[in-house]
Amino acid sequence: MSDLLADIADVGRDAKRGGYSRHGFAPAELELRQWFTAEAGKRGLDVRADRNGNLWAWWGKPGRNAVVTGSHLDSVPGGGAFDGPLGVVSALQAVDVLRAKGFVPTRPFAVVVFVEEEGGRFGVACLGSRLMTGAISPQAAAKLTDPDGVTFGEAAHKAGFDPLRMGRDERALSMIGDFVELHVEQGRGLDVPVGVASSILAHGRWRFSFTGEGNHAGATLIEDRRDPMLPASRMVLAARRAATGGARATVGRLIPNPGGTNVIASSVDVWLDARAAEDERTREVVAEITAAASRAAEDEGCSLKVTEESYGDTVHFDPDLRDSLAAVLGGVPALPTGAGHDAGILAAHTRTAMLFVRNPTGVSHAPEEFASSDDCAAGVVALATTVEHLAT
Known part of the structure; x- marks a missing residue:
């Protein structure tokens, strides 16, 4: 199992703050989007961008009621190596695990990368999923400004997207049947390698x-x-x-x-x-x-x-999906999180769940954020098991 996190370890390093500064439609994040497109292509996945700048990599033909997993590639200023990219890397590696055992999904399946989840550049978190669900209007999003005075509309246009076409995307929403986001734990609530989320504050x-x-x-x-x-x-x-x-x-x-x-x-x-x-x-x-x-x-x-x-508002993840995943993964614990996620934004529109990978330091949004190689590997296996369970 290749260590894809190591492949991107030098992208977006912040010499001043330590850690990483990778912001939506800024050079480091754009480089990571190209990296993701290339890695998905190596696996035969069909990569498409929606009109809000989110990337979708389809295993097979796109369709409704799909099983979707993924996360984001951007960071807070001076953030850790795992927050966001771990979920994307684990999704790609889960495809490798499933392919190695001969699995072929019978439901449509995609890996998604949401843009500007942290809000580190334009101040509003989960901007890609908020635009897609209509939680923020394209007019309001286009006017958001980064510290250098560049608007989100200007940055999106420079990256090849039309800010006038952004907004609630019924087609993209209709594709998602179940969304499962794997994420490094942002606290010290786990004493086992993997858990599931119960709610978001x-x-x-x-x-x-x-x-x-x-x-x-x-x-x-x-x-x-x-x-x-x-x-x-x-x-x-x-x-x-x-x-x-x-x-x-x-x-x-x-x-x-x-x-x-x-x-x-x-x-x-x-x-x-x-x-x-x-x-x-x-x-x-x-x-x-x-x-x-x-x-x-x-x-x-x-x-x-x-x-x-x-x-x-408080997000309570779908209890049936949460409990079924916990059972399939061997009775792993469920725990709340104080951090916001794209899965929380999507929860109002479709069934969503989250998997957490243990973080022994409890530190997140800082360079000291950590997850061991063994726990990351356990997360990949858990995500592959989840996808196989849902996409069969």
Whole structure:
């Protein structure tokens, strides 16, 4: 069984952050898309791109009610080697395993690669699956902007896709009968090599924009300042206080404008990621943080605007599919995940499930993310068993 992860180990390395930075329609991700197309072609799979930029590699003739597996190839800034690519590599290797034993699917079967799952470039996660299902409009997606001011529409056009044709794709959705996504575990919930997912926490992203008055750091008295960095800082602390009872609230990105060392910022943008087991609790956490941020802005004479950039309710994976896969795989455990996935977006439209491969470090979205070779091999076997079970 070839180690396809090793084949792409040098693509998108981030010398500054460590790990990998592979973003939707950026050079590293485009190189990986070419790599996937070539590897699928070696296996006789017919690769086609849908109008939203997602890649489909068909084993045999495309058709409705297909068994579909796959994941994504993009990453967060400075992410690990496994998040996303492991699911794609395992799908290709599962085809190898099934072919070696003479299996031929009697249901249509495809491996899919979704574009911009992490939202690392344009800020909205699972963009390829959201567009396909209509969870985001093509007009809204086209206007999303990366840190360099390039819009998603511009990047898509440069990559060969027409942003005016993007959007809900009934044809692609009708093809999917069962979708199973294999992913490295993003936590330490497994004490065996492979498990299945039970649910995804309700989660979303919000931008808090604090506006004050830019001024000189040395010439402006403290009592004369309207410094948006202060309420932004208090908002970060409020996020930690609000994250109780299993809820999660994280600030991983903060951008002051203009960003000079000797300049009082005129505005500060802060991005909040909030998650909890249920929708109501997630909303409560965000409301508590918003109230604290509003008070902090008022105390400093600043204004605040809060924008919800993306949101997904709690996803409970299809229980029949989950239980049947757990049984076929020998009674493996089911566990919830706090991470969002394309399988979660598709769950509102078709039967979906997830397989997790053990991550002994518990670290994800960072270079220390890890899964052993033996556990990765067990994941391939589990995925092949799953496909054989569903596609027979």
